[in-house]
Amino acid sequence: MARDALAAILLKRRACMINALEESGYRSTLVTQVHDVEFDRSRELVIERSFTGLRSALASDQIRQYFECHVLDLTFPDEDELHATNNIIRSLGKNFHQPWYHVPPDDDTDPAVVLFQTLVWPLSDYFISLDTTAENAYRAAKSLATETILAISTGRGNVIERTALNSVAVDNPITVDRITIRPLTPGERSGIAANIHRGSMYDIQLVGPDHNSGVRGNYLLEARTPWNITEAPPESPFLVDRTVLALQLLGVATSGPGWVHTSTNPRNTVLDTLRPLPLHPRAPVTILDAALVEHATRLAEQIPERAVTNPMSRQEIALNRFLRGCAAPSPSDALLEHTIALEAILLPSKFEGELGYRLRVNAAWLLGTDKESRIQIAHKLSRIYALRSTLVHGLKAPRHNEVQETASIAQQIVCRILYNCLEVGWPSEADLAHLAFGRGCDAGVRGDPV
Numbered sequence: 001m002a003r004d005a006l007a008a009i010l011l012k013r014r015a016c017m018i019n020a021l022e023e024s025g026y027r028s029t030l031v032t033q034v035h036d037v038e039f040d041r042s043r044e045l046v047i048e049r050s051f052t053g054l055r056s057a058l059a060s061d062q063i064r065q066y067f068e069c070h071v072l073d074l075t076f077p078d079e080d081e082l083h084a085t086n087n088i089i090r091s092l093g094k095n096f097h098q099p100w101y102h103v104p105p106d107d108d109t110d111p112a113v114v115l116f117q118t119l120v121w122p123l124s125d126y127f128i129s130l131d132t133t134a135e136n137a138y139r140a141a142k143s144l145a146t147e148t149i150l151a152i153s154t155g156r157g158n159v160i161e162r163t164a165l166n167s168v169a170v171d172n173p174i175t176v177d178r179i180t181i182r183p184l185t186p187g188e189r190s191g192i193a194a195n196i197h198r199g200s201m202y203d204i205q206l207v208g209p210d211h212n213s214g215v216r217g218n219y220l221l222e223a224r225t226p227w228n229i230t231e232a233p234p235e236s237p238f239l240v241d242r243t244v245l246a247l248q249l250l251g252v253a254t255s256g257p258g259w260v261h262t263s264t265n266p267r268n269t270v271l272d273t274l275r276p277l278p279l280h281p282r283a284p285v286t287i288l289d290a291a292l293v294e295h296a297t298r299l300a301e302q303i304p305e306r307a308v309t310n311p312m313s314r315q316e317i318a319l320n321r322f323l324r325g326c327a328a329p330s331p332s333d334a335l336l337e338h339t340i341a342l343e344a345i346l347l348p349s350k351f352e353g354e355l356g357y358r359l360r361v362n363a364a365w366l367l368g369t370d371k372e373s374r375i376q377i378a379h380k381l382s383r384i385y386a387l388r389s390t391l392v393h394g395l396k397a398p399r400h401n402e403v404q405e406t407a408s409i410a411q412q413i414v415c416r417i418l419y420n421c422l423e424v425g426w427p428s429e430a431d432l433a434h435l436a437f438g439r440g441c442d443a444g445v446r447g448d449p450v
Helices: 002-024 061-070 079-092 111-130 134-154 186-191 239-249 290-302 314-326 331-346 353-367 371-393 400-424 429-435
Strands: 029-039 046-056 156-165 174-176 179-183 219-228 259-265 273-276
Touching (some): 002 079, 002 134, 079 111, 079 134, 111 134, 134 156, 156 239, 174 290, 179 290, 219 239, 239 290, 314 331, 353 371, 353 400, 353 429, 371 400
Antiparallel strands (some): 029 046, 174 179, 259 273
């Protein structure tokens, strides 16, 4: 069977890796100390403990380079591997020049070599990175082979998004449409880390303990989007992010390591991505039921994708700022984010004029030394506040260069005002009220034109 042939290749390449480890003297696993924090079902008791965890030796760039150069040769599969891949092709009768692996058809290339490069290599690389125990290796290889062959034979795969949460609890897996919330398996908890080193994609693991912050996820939020594998994989639908936002809108606090891992089925580690997700490190535990998950799933579908990626409209900006406010590290940051969200919702741009006018006048009189310099400063403040209103209310998508330049000008103005206030004194409320009439202020805050 094609599945057995593929599983045999995976097991063989794992054996080569283990032999190479023994010959090289490298350790097969890296031992790490992990600090674990959990909440019990009463939502009150906090359990803290430290334990020893195991991570794959493939997390080391040095070891990974050794394997790639001397053991797992991508370019030249051996005769047994070529024979096995030919059997897979004959068994399935498929054309393996699949665009999702970015391999153009080439009549001069042996189809078995193409299949090995586009399917077997990525799968074996992923399988080895799991660093499964010898007892479980056969079962893991068969399971991975079965899943992959099924996707290829039917032409249907999935784009899978996953994130770990430690502030929700479910007794059993709950699946509604494309969303599943389930407990982490023992294997995921002990063997899959969320720690990231940007220099190596092999450190991108699924979920589990975050060795940087000590946060451990206990439950998994998973989204699966159907994908026709004869086409290039779609961009991440950010459904996990939208579901997290939906849960927060329903009053469910969400916390966790704060990463979303996106992969494909069939699995190709080249297509793996990892992106940050605004999540607070700590939150009370909420026990979820099917009705609540269904409500959150429906709500997530109504949230525009741009609200969690690149908000433009007032509604998208309000949702985005709310999401960021729920994950803000301090109450002051949360207050700022939520205030901006409120402004985006409740203050249409036509009511911004008075606020912008007062901002321009106060800055001009605080920093300006004569009429011309005050006009220049007022003009710059007008530009800054207009762009701020555009960003908050989503009136028009500003150019990146415009935002960058205006932010630089704003930083310079704020820096000058703060410096003068510290050096000369802070203007009082009465001072600020008098500035509009050109009377100056007792503190005498002045500065060179910005």
